[in-house]
Amino acid sequence: MITMIRSSLKLLLRNKGFWFFLVVVPALSSLIFLNWNSSINMGSHSYDLQREIMEQTSITERVAYYNSDGAFVIKVFDAAGSSASEYMLNRLAQSGLFFVARAKTPDIDRASVDAQIKCDCEDDRMGAAMYLTKDFDLLISEGKALDALTLYVMSEDSRYELFESEVKAIVKEIEQAQKQVGVDKVGEFLKKRDESLPKKEIKLLSGKGKRSLNFEQEEQKARVGYGFAIMTLGYVFGGIFIAHTIIKEEKDKVLTRIRLTGLPSIRYFGAKFVVSVLSALAMTVMLGLFSSFGSVDSFGMNRFTFLGLMFLQGVIFSTLSLILGVLMGNIGNANICAFTVWSMSSLLAGTYFPLDDSTKIVKAISSIMPQTWFLEATEMIYVGDKKVYLMLLCVVAAYLIVMLSIGSVGIKLRNGEE
Amino acid sequence: MIRYLIKNNFKLMARNWVNVFLLILCPLLVSAVLISAFSTLLAKYEKVDSFKAGFSIEQGSKWETAESIMIESADKAGIVLVKYQNADPEQTIRNEDLGGFVTISDTGYRIYRTEDEKVKGMTLEYFFSVFFEQAAAAPAGAASAAKIALSVEHPEFTKAVDSKDYYGIAFLLYFAWCGILVAWTLLSSEKKIGIGKRFIVSGLSETQVTFAKFIPTTLSVFLGIGIACILSSVLFGVHFGNALVIAGLLLAMIAAAIALGLAIHSLTDNILVTIISLFALVWVMGFFGGSFETYMFSSHSKTLKMLSPIYHCNRAVIEYSAAGSTKFIPSALLYCGGITVFCLLLCVGVNNLRRRGRA
Numbered sequence: 001m002i003t004m005i006r007s008s009l010k011l012l013l014r015n016k017g018f019w020f021f022l023v024v025v026p027a028l029s030s031l032i033f034l035n036w037n038s039s040i041n042m043g044s045h046s047y048d049l050q051r052e053i054m055e056q057t058s059i060t061e062r063v064a065y066y067n068s069d070g071a072f073v074i075k076v077f078d079a080a081g082s083s084a085s086e087y088m089l090n091r092l093a094q095s096g097l098f099f100v101a102r103a104k105t106p107d108i109d110r111a112s113v114d115a116q117i118k119c120d121c122e123d124d125r126m127g128a129a130m131y132l133t134k135d136f137d138l139l140i141s142e143g144k145a146l147d148a149l150t151l152y153v154m155s156e157d158s159r160y161e162l163f164e165s166e167v168k169a170i171v172k173e174i175e176q177a178q179k180q181v182g183v184d185k186v187g188e189f190l191k192k193r194d195e196s197l198p199k200k201e202i203k204l205l206s207g208k209g210k211r212s213l214n215f216e217q218e219e220q221k222a223r224v225g226y227g228f229a230i231m232t233l234g235y236v237f238g239g240i241f242i243a244h245t246i247i248k249e250e251k252d253k254v255l256t257r258i259r260l261t262g263l264p265s266i267r268y269f270g271a272k273f274v275v276s277v278l279s280a281l282a283m284t285v286m287l288g289l290f291s292s293f294g295s296v297d298s299f300g301m302n303r304f305t306f307l308g309l310m311f312l313q314g315v316i317f318s319t320l321s322l323i324l325g326v327l328m329g330n331i332g333n334a335n336i337c338a339f340t341v342w343s344m345s346s347l348l349a350g351t352y353f354p355l356d357d358s359t360k361i362v363k364a365i366s367s368i369m370p371q372t373w374f375l376e377a378t379e380m381i382y383v384g385d386k387k388v389y390l391m392l393l394c395v396v397a398a399y400l401i402v403m404l405s406i407g408s409v410g411i412k413l414r415n416g417e418e
Numbered sequence: 419m420i421r422y423l424i425k426n427n428f429k430l431m432a433r434n435w436v437n438v439f440l441l442i443l444c445p446l447l448v449s450a451v452l453i454s455a456f457s458t459l460l461a462k463y464e465k466v467d468s469f470k471a472g473f474s475i476e477q478g479s480k481w482e483t484a485e486s487i488m489i490e491s492a493d494k495a496g497i498v499l500v501k502y503q504n505a506d507p508e509q510t511i512r513n514e515d516l517g518g519f520v521t522i523s524d525t526g527y528r529i530y531r532t533e534d535e536k537v538k539g540m541t542l543e544y545f546f547s548v549f550f551e552q553a554a555a556a557p558a559g560a561a562s563a564a565k566i567a568l569s570v571e572h573p574e575f576t577k578a579v580d581s582k583d584y585y586g587i588a589f590l591l592y593f594a595w596c597g598i599l600v601a602w603t604l605l606s607s608e609k610k611i612g613i614g615k616r617f618i619v620s621g622l623s624e625t626q627v628t629f630a631k632f633i634p635t636t637l638s639v640f641l642g643i644g645i646a647c648i649l650s651s652v653l654f655g656v657h658f659g660n661a662l663v664i665a666g667l668l669l670a671m672i673a674a675a676i677a678l679g680l681a682i683h684s685l686t687d688n689i690l691v692t693i694i695s696l697f698a699l700v701w702v703m704g705f706f707g708g709s710f711e712t713y714m715f716s717s718h719s720k721t722l723k724m725l726s727p728i729y730h731c732n733r734a735v736i737e738y739s740a741a742g743s744t745k746f747i748p749s750a751l752l753y754c755g756g757i758t759v760f761c762l763l764l765c766v767g768v769n770n771l772r773r774r775g776r777a
Contacts, residue, residue, distance in 0.1 A: 064715045070463035096543035121575040125714050150569045172563035198550050199526030353455040362450045
């Protein structure tokens with residue numbers, strides 16, 4: 001058997017394709033750990049705790065991105081620019097229900113606002129829009145709120161009602177304050193009054209089913225996920241190259257000759273399995289070498305734990321592709337199959353982006369993918385959960401048992417056919 | 419007639435497993451992942467009817483006297499406030515399944531919101547903001563404020579589409595545009611075996627030969643995408659509008675896509691080059707047409723968007739399905755019809771020229 005392992009290893013090391021995957025894939029994977037721009041973001045930045053007015057540079061700038069998590073976005077065309085209008089917008093923004101995006105446009109008139117609103121209706125997304133006229137303060141003091149501002153209903157959102165009544169309440173307060181202190185000082189007066197109100201503080205807690213990772217850990221997890229995805233490619237092809245040797249040996253009748261020596265086929269496949277584990281180990285060692293240039297902070301756990309995770313994953317994937325390759329019995333099909341396994345499993349395991357909000361079916365499919373469990377293990381390691389090692393052992397054992405038993409049955413069936 | 423050719427070609431393509439993979443599996447998987455990736459960004463607000471939230475008031479605080487009023491007005495706002503004195507807010511939220519928690523002291527209040535219950539947290543925060551404002555400010559009288567008349571406009575807006583409907587549909591359309599791939603084996607073996615030359619002998623005109631490829635390819639792509647539509651509506655709950663209208667739009671679009679593919683093929687006479695250039699073209703059209711970044715959000719210039727046929731198709735199908743109405747159906751049909759007619763004419767013309775050159 002040792003001779004078998006040795007000769008298979010020789011075959012493998014002579015294969016240029018294997019060397020390519022052995023060197024390039026770990027190098028690519030560790031590039032992620034060396035050079036990672038932390039601002040990479042799917043554009044779904046959460047504005048949960050935004051309580052300030054978001055200033056827009058022009059009236060044509062889009063506000064749709066602020067809608068994340070179903071916030072009620074109000075686009076404001078502010079021609080007034082007075083302390084009273086400032087007060088009004090601030091109070092809306094601080095209530096926590098509305099997101100105020102304001103463009104300061106001192107010279108804009110109603111017609112151009114209407115024209116912009118017409119465009120926004122088709123190409124932007126917001127809860128409501130508001131136009132504050134140039135003479136906002138004066139008109140309110142005269143009791144002409146009807147002319148002072150215009151609201152535009154831009155969605156079917158039920159919070160519009162609250163928005164309108166809130167605006168009415170604030171207009172009323174401004175009007176009353178104007179009577180007390182005069183039109184000019186009303187903003188400061190109201191601001192001072194609000195300072196005597198109880199101070200609000202917000203604490204955002206992480207979701208229930210989730211482990212609470214901090215921002216840095218979330219980023220590290222994303223990075224490790226990308227690492228998993230890239231390394232899977234290498235491991236899968238490592239297994240495929242060994243499958244190639246089996247296919248070739250079968251074709252060239254080498255297998256028959258080996259059988260004639262009295263070697264049972266379990267030992268033959270056992271040797272191939274050992275070689276695939278060794279190839280996974282080699283790739284992991286390469287990854288270890290390359291990633292040693294990066295700092296530990298980039299993956300947020302002990303270097304050896306990280307490499308251990310990778311290696312276990314490598315064992316699963318190279319075995320899987322080894323078995324698939326043997327079952328396919330054809331080098332071309334085996335390659336396509338490996339590529340499919342790689343792209344689909346990484347996508348469905350959520351290594352590229354989290355699948356927390358997906359449907360039950362996608363989640364069920366996702367939990368069949370090995371990487372899902374390794375991402376889970378990564379989280380557990382981050383929060384210091386000791387059960388992680390037992391879990392990993394179970395996961396790896398389960399995958400190997402399932403794959404080896406299905407594989408041996410499949411090979412028997414295929415041999416029976418011939 | 420060419421009926422037997424159409425039938426034969428259709429059989430050839432419908433039997434091909436690439437069909438199932440490209441037209442059903444790929445769009446479903448890609449859309450499933452993108453739906454979840456963009457779900458928070460495109461989330462729609464859904465009002466919660468009534469929920470439970472916890473609170474505690476610091477002992478000796480002046481707000482203790484306002485407790486009953488607070489509970490009463492919260493009840494009107496759909497929040498059931500339950501008092502948990504001296505409890506740890508984080509633990510209580512998790513153990514008692516609360517929508518949020520508020521701790522009140524003399525100087526201020528602190529609101530605990532969770533990521534799971536965003537709407538409840540929002541509602542809770544808004545309620546307390548208003549409550550403390552009204553408690554502190556002079557009771558101006560909500561009644562007199564409500565009497566203020568404001569000018570309110572109701573422009574005709576495009577209704578919000580969530581990520582499920584958006585990506586669930588956009589990627590079916592995207593893959594439909596790549597549909598020429600199912601004709602790969604057909605076109606490549608025709609060339610390899612030299613069937614084209616035999617058609618010349620058989621006396622079939624180029625128009626007939628072109629239609630014998632165009633019709634079955636369109637039908638088999640339509641079949642595959644149709645199945646994918648049904649599956650995505652069953653599996654993911656993607657909303658489709660009136661089935662007949664959607665089917666009509668899809669058919670027009672797929673016809674345009676296949677005609678475009680055949681035209682490129684007749685120009686290049688090489689299936690690999692055709693597929694690569696068509697995929698590149700579709701990618702560019704999709705990039706500006708909102709296949710990757712939603713068209714509401716992307717900041718590409720409006721002219722570029724309007725040039726992309728995929729933009730019109732996306733808007734027509736997505737808005738018709740998810741929002742119920744759209745202005746883009748005529749322009750989408752016009753675009754697709756134009757592409758189909760032009761490309762088929764081009765295809766027949768080029769093939770005729772080639773035949774004459776050969777003859």
